Amino acid sequence: MNDGPYPHSAGQVPVLRLGDxxxxxxxxxxxxxxxxxxxDDIGAGVAAxxxxxxxxxxxxxEVVDSFLARVLAEIAAGSxxxxxxxxxxxxxxxVAITLVELGLTLPGLExxxxxxxxxALLSRGTGGTFREPR
Amino acid sequence: MxxxxxxxxxxxxxxxxxEFLRRRRAQIAQRWADESLFRTVFTVSRxxxxxxxxxxVEALAAVADGGRVQDSDAAGFDVVRExxxxxxxxxSRAGLSTARVSxxxxxxxxxxxxxxxxxxxxxxxxxxxxxxxxxxVLMGTLRLVVLETVLSEGQELIERQRLQLxxxxxxxxxxxxxxxxxxxIGTLDSARSQVVMESLLEAIVDQRARFAILDxxxxxxxxxxxxxxxxxxxxxxxxxGAECVVSGIRPAIAQTIVHLGLDxxxxxxxxxxxxxxxxxxxESDTGRASAGPGGSGRP
Numbered sequence: 001m002n003d004g005p006y007p008h009s010a011g012q013v014p015v016l017r018l019g020d021x022x023x024x025x026x027x028x029x030x031x032x033x034x035x036x037x038x039x040d041d042i043g044a045g046v047a048a049x050x051x052x053x054x055x056x057x058x059x060x061x062e063v064v065d066s067f068l069a070r071v072l073a074e075i076a077a078g079s080x081x082x083x084x085x086x087x088x089x090x091x092x093x094x095v096a097i098t099l100v101e102l103g104l105t106l107p108g109l110e111x112x113x114x115x116x117x118x119x120a121l122l123s124r125g126t127g128g129t130f131r132e133p134r
Numbered sequence: 135m136x137x138x139x140x141x142x143x144x145x146x147x148x149x150x151x152x153e154f155l156r157r158r159r160a161q162i163a164q165r166w167a168d169e170s171l172f173r174t175v176f177t178v179s180r181x182x183x184x185x186x187x188x189x190x191v192e193a194l195a196a197v198a199d200g201g202r203v204q205d206s207d208a209a210g211f212d213v214v215r216e217x218x219x220x221x222x223x224x225x226s227r228a229g230l231s232t233a234r235v236s237x238x239x240x241x242x243x244x245x246x247x248x249x250x251x252x253x254x255x256x257x258x259x260x261x262x263x264x265x266x267x268x269x270x271v272l273m274g275t276l277r278l279v280v281l282e283t284v285l286s287e288g289q290e291l292i293e294r295q296r297l298q299l300x301x302x303x304x305x306x307x308x309x310x311x312x313x314x315x316x317x318x319i320g321t322l323d324s325a326r327s328q329v330v331m332e333s334l335l336e337a338i339v340d341q342r343a344r345f346a347i348l349d350x351x352x353x354x355x356x357x358x359x360x361x362x363x364x365x366x367x368x369x370x371x372x373x374x375g376a377e378c379v380v381s382g383i384r385p386a387i388a389q390t391i392v393h394l395g396l397d398x399x400x401x402x403x404x405x406x407x408x409x410x411x412x413x414x415x416x417e418s419d420t421g422r423a424s425a426g427p428g429g430s431g432r433p
Contacts, residue, residue: 089375093335096370105369107400112375113342 013038015045021053021122022046022084023115027060035071042075046082053122054079057115059090069104076109085110089118144257147264151250151272152198154265155191158249163187165245171238174228175221186221190214194272203272206279215283222284232284239280243273304330306337313414314343315407319352327363331370338376345414346371349407351382361396368401377402377417381410 013034016023022045024038042054056072058064076086089112099106112118144150155162166172167183176183196210197203225235250269254262304326309315314337316330334346348364350356356364368378381404383391391398404410 088373091374093332093339093370093374096335096373097331099373100366100370106373111373113338113344114375117342117344117375 013041015041017045017051020050021055021119022051023055023057025057025060025115029063030061030068032067035068039071039075039078043078046079046084051082051084054084054086055089055112055115055118055122056086057089057118058095059092059114061095062092064095064098066102066104069099069102069106073106073109085122087112087118087121090114144261146201147261147268148198148201148203150254150261150265151203151268152195154250154253155195155198155246158253159188159191159195161249162191162246165249166190166242169238169241169245171221171225171235171242175224186217189217190276194276197275198268198272203268204275206275206282208275211276211279215279218280219283219287222280223287226284226287232281235284236277236281239277240273242276243270246273300326300329304333306333308337308341308343309347309411310415312341312343312418313345313347313411314338314341315347315349315410317349317352317407321355322353322360322363324359324363327360327367331363331367334367335370335374338371338374343376344418346376346378347407347410347414348378348380349382349410350380350387351384351407353387356383356387356390358394358396361391361394361398365398365401377414379404379410379413381405381407 013024013026013030015038016025022042024042026038030038045051046054054075056075061068072088076088079086087110088106091111110121112121145153163184164187166187167176167180172183172187176186193210193214196213197205197208200208200210202208222235225238226232230238247266247269250265251262254265257265299320304316304318306314306316314334316334318330320326322330334348337343338346348367350364353360364380368380371378379402380398383403383405402413404413
């Protein structure tokens with residue numbers, strides 16, 4: 001997605017800190033510049049210390065392109081370097097289908113049904129919905 | 135030559151047949167009402183059969199006037215096409231084969247032919263022969279029109295049933311709190327697997343399901359395409375935060391998957407639906423137990 005109708009007033013996505021978790025709720029469509037800024041904000045938040053998990057709620061996002069998928073994967077990889085786990089929650093069915101059809105299955109990214117499940121996932125340590133079959 | 139003169143007072147065979155049909159339309163319709171095609175379709179009243187017969191005769195006359203006795207697309211047929219379709223459809227619903235319907239339409243010809251011959255007592259033999267031939271061709275065209283409508287009716291039926299199958303064959307059921315399952319039955323094509331994927335993902339959102347079970351006990355064969363669809367569904371469910379379990383892979387299908395060299399390594403598989411449910415319950419239990427206080431508030 002490009003910079004949208006107002007490139008100079010590109011919105012900011014608030015990054016909330018709840019204890020040792022960073023909570024990001026994305027509302028509406030995410031433009032490229034906003035996504036980039038979000039990535040920087042989260043990086044700074046994790047680097048500030050004391051953060052063990054990042055929850056990105058995208059239940060308000062209806063359109064996802066390959067760039068946004070890459071940003072999500074990069075946020076996860078970057079946070080992992082700083083010892084924080086990233087969980088993406090609330091992805092809509094249409095978005096999931098789009099990503100799969102694009103071939104972007106985002107391996108290594110943890111997912112949860114909603115924010116509550118994501119927080120529960122983080123609080124119970126390792127595991128989550130993505131793991132090797134046994 | 136006297137015969138030549140006699141022939142000249144007659145128009146072209148098509149025009150003669152058209153005039154004859156209009157002149158004798160009441161008699162022809164009465165005779166046709168007794169034939170099995172009209173008799174069996176219009177069982178309620180004979181008047182209705184006669185009225186339908188009249189409409190068909192008039193359409194034939196219009197076609198004959200236009201001189202396009204061989205053309206099944208002639209404008210004259212448009213008026214009766216719906217009527218014929220209804221008759222043809224009713225006959226094929228009654229279990230008649232297309233050939234039988236064709237025979238029944240053909241049975242309309244002899245009565246009309248008899249009337250035509252009786253109608254031209256003084257005409258030279260050649261004129262009578264030409265007229266009979268034209269009438270035969272015309273009736274053949276009528277037969278073609280009826281068969282066309284019967285066949286298109288069959289096509290519509292198939293299309294309708296295909297859509298019904300799409301809706302009916304993909305129920306998503308809630309097996310347990312937070313566990314949904316889709317029992318897949320029949321062959322999976324792209325259209326069906328798309329519907330399965332969409333309804334499963336919708337159900338995951340609606341039921342807040344942590345686990346989704348794809349049961350393929352009823353799928354007769356699995357090829358690489360079907361396997362790819364399964365993998366896509368599993369990946370999409372994972373992106374939404376649910377875990378997908380594939381169950382009910384029969385030994386023969388397992389062999390096929392191995393032979394095809396398909397890698398289902400990232401997919402959790404279980405032998406039966408019961409095993410898959412047991413797995414889901416155990417997993418959600420351990421998840422809840424280790425979550426401890428302040429963990430998931432799901433009851």
